[in-house]
Amino acid sequence: MASKSRRSVPPLIEELRDHPYRFDFYQAVRTTELMRGVGIDPDSDFVPVGEGSDPRREAVHFNADPSLAFPPSSIKSYHPQSLDKPDEMMIRFMGLAGAMGPLPRPLTERLIQRVSKKDLAWRAFLDIFNHRLASLMVRVRKAHRIGLDTRPPHRTLIAKFLRSFIGLGTDGMDERMSVSDRSLLRYAGLLVHRPRTALGLQSMVADYYGLPVKVKQFVGDWVRLEPGQETVIGGRLGGLSGRNNALGTAAFLGSRYWDQQSGLELQIGPLDRETFESFLPGGACHRPLLSMVMFYVSPEYNFSARLIARQDAVPASRLGGDLRLGWTSWLRSTPSEAPDSQVMIKVRGHEALLTV
Structure with missing residues (x-):
């Protein structure tokens, strides 16, 4: 849709597909999860990245680029898939092979040669572990960055802590008053203080x-x-x-x-x-x-x-x-x-x- 400057702005997912290097890795993952309804759509078949036991149910699947070159960006490519499959994202900053990987350089060079000849079996095997490593890193990051969580603000882990601080941490205390519990989270600092003041x-x-x-x-x-x-x-x-x-x-x-x-x-x-x-x-x-x-x-x-x-x-x-x-x-x-x-x-x- 055209903006006030009469220039059409492409959808965010198309921008991520065409120019993945412009995106921060964590924000790209969050964008993908939101597009798949993770945390906001109770009927979604997908789970948050790093929190499921089946990678096929996560919103995005990570592949690692085995290149030995200096990585100019965190994301090399992004390929949207059908609605029942996770999108494919190739990352440059983490992997078992490559400039930053623990595999010896000769093995990495051999892997690059096999990829250049369209033999992707070895890389696909390593991506089983690369995906899990990247997924766990996303999970750890979410635990300390509330802005990356796709769930509603009052359902996040931080919100659960705040609810416990103000006395609404159990399910039996959920939405029992005429004022919403979500509104009270804003005033957790005042409600925790003892003694309470005028x-x-x-x-x-x-x-x-x-x-x-x-x-x-x-x-x-x-x-x-x-x-x-x-x-x-x-x-x-x-x-x-x-x-x-x-x-x-x-x-x-x-x-x-x-x-x-x-x-x-x-x-x-x-x-x-x-x-x-x-x-x-x-x-x-x-x-x-x-x-x-x-x-x-x-x-x-x-x-x-x-x-x-x-x-x-x-x-x-x-x-x-x-x-x-x-x-x-x-x-x-x-x-x-x-x-x-x-x-x-x-x-x-x-x-x-x-x-x-």
């Missing part, structure tokens, strides 16, 4: 949504006592006389208490109307936000999300409009002059675990 949560949420976010700490709230924690004076309850009635140590007056450090507040915005509504219950961003925050902080903490709406995102109230009481309805006599920050979504940690 700045880390702020950075993660702001980066994920691409919005201004601030975290306010030590937001107090009322905490209800469990029935077994309430004070009972006198009477017989379960065979005991009273409960939690030791004055000064275990007695409570009432059924709840104030805890100043029980929660935190996320201030998100200013937001336009569409983004504002997406964070409300039922919106596309609501449950992923709960999942992300609950995964970062302990469920014993409560949190609230204060949604800050821009001036133009605060509509005038009209009967019959698509308004939600307490969420998207305002009673104003004059247009808003500043962003509105009245809407707050409160979430209790243990209750949020049932919805994320």
